[in-house]
Structure formats: structure tokens, C-alpha cells
Amino acid sequence: MQWKEAARMTEILYEPKDMSWVDKGVLGIEWNDGHKSVYPVRYLRQQCPCAACVDEWSGVRRLQPDDVPVVIMLQDVQPVGRYALQFTWSDGHDTGIYSYGLLRRICQCDVCQPVKPIEPRSRRLL
Numbered sequence: 330m331q332w333k334e335a336a337r338m339t340e341i342l343y344e345p346k347d348m349s350w351v352d353k354g355v356l357g358i359e360w361n362d363g364h365k366s367v368y369p370v371r372y373l374r375q376q377c378p379c380a381a382c383v384d385e386w387s388g389v390r391r392l393q394p395d396d397v398p399v400v401i402m403l404q405d406v407q408p409v410g411r412y413a414l415q416f417t418w419s420d421g422h423d424t425g426i427y428s429y430g431l432l433r434r435i436c437q438c439d440v441c442q443p444v445k446p447i448e449p450r451s452r453r454l455l
């Protein structure tokens with residue numbers, strides 16, 4: 330299974346070249362291989378890989394999609410070494426370190442996600 334290892338190695342070589350707002354609340358990252366990723370920020374927050382959001386031992390996600398405020402803003406982005414980005418969110422959460430490999434896997438562009446999951450419309454009575 331050597332090719333799998335090789336695939337993992339190349340994944341690490343991805344680096345963001347440019348970052349911009351594609352739309353209101355949609356972050357765009359252009360990579361060094363020319364790929365243009367898009368990330369709705371709420372989706373990005375839901376994918377937070379930190380220990381508070383994902384159980385470190387089982388890998389089970391503790392954070393439920395509904396736990397993230399409907400209106401969430403990205404307040405700051407800091408590079409972590411040469412392998413990851415750390416986001417600071419308007420709900421005060423800032424412990425998630427998103428490796429470039431993770432960011433590529435969760436890319437929401439039309440090439441990576443040809444079929445978008447439809448967000449169920451909430452009809453819950455509060």
C-alpha cells in the first residue's frame with residue numbers, strides 16, 4: 330500500500346496561495362496547485378477539528394451542526410507553521426487548527442462537492 334503513503338505525502342505539500350471573500354460569509358482559498366476552494370464559514374466552523382469539538386480518542390464529533398450559531402463570523406485567521414490555519418470565530422471559539430490536508434478534504438467547490446447537501450429547513454416550534 331505504498332501509493333497510499335505517497336498520496337498522503339503529496340497532500341501535505343498543498344499550501345494556500347491566496348485567501349479572499351468569495352461571497353458574504355464564504356471564504357475562498359486559492360492553493361499552490363491552482364485549485365480554488367470555497368468554504369461557507371458556518372460549515373467551516375462545524376468541521377472544527379479541535380478536542381472540544383471532536384473526541385480525541387474515538388474521533389466522534391461532539392459538536393452538532395445546530396450547536397453553531399446561524400450567524401457566525403470569521404474574525405481572524407492565523408497561519409500555524411507551514412501546515413495549518415487557525416481560525417478565530419465570533420462565538421469565541423479559537424482552538425481549531427485546520428491542517429491544509431483537512432481544508433482540502435472539506436473543500437465545498439463544485440469540483441469537490443458536485444452535489445451539495447441540502448440544509449433541512451427548520452420548522453421546529455420553539
Ligand SMILES: [Zn+2]
Nearest residue numbers: 377379382425
Ligand atoms: Zn473546536
Ligand SMILES: [Zn+2]
Nearest residue numbers: 366436438441
Ligand atoms: Zn475543491
